[in-house]
Amino acid sequence: MRIVIDPGADEPPYAQIRDAVAGQARDGMLPAGTRLPAVRALAGELGLAVNTVARAYRELEQAGLVETRGRHGTVVTARAAGASAEATRLAGQYATATRAHGVPPEQALDLARAALGL
Template sequence: MTDAAAGPLALTIDHAASAAPFEQLRRQVADGVADGSLAPGTRLPTVRALAADLELAVNTVAKAYRALEADHVIETRGRAGTFVSATGDPASQQAQLAAIAFADRVHHLGLDDAAAIALVETALRARR
């Protein structure tokens, strides 16, 4: 799983913009999910950590997370954290979840990306 606090999530807030900070944050996360830069399973920073990083009130970040969760863009898994949700039709969602589980497992086993992709390609060819 990708941890946004350490990687691909580069959020900025323009305090001079006409859009409220909560809306800027909500839009940036939703756009990241839509364009694929935030993949399903990406772990988002905690509300407090993101608020501190962006110099926003905790309630502002919490409001954005609640709106994103209501739109099924993200999901909160209790103490495990907040993650980008699987998207699309049910079959696509299941495939995304399987891919996330596979990526987590091969990372845990110490395989690099190229080896993991080679395994998937071999498995897909064998199914033809």
């Protein structure tokens, strides 16, 4: 798994991690069942706070793209590996648009859930 954080990007580091993992899973670079690095290990490797990586993993898990298995770590789900490229692109556009309009992330997620009838 290769993740590069751009400190000058408009997107916060946790979102860059989330998007990188989701993209690599979608592109087949991280097949279903692939174990992700431990939160602390990835945080150290990227020079980020543990909570930053934990948030990215939490959002990936909430989206069903990874599954945490306790001591066995966090693994990529089959859903992530088969995610539609178009759906991923549209989700990225939605995230960019809501950030541009100053919508807080939790509110943007609530809006998306409501639109999906969840």
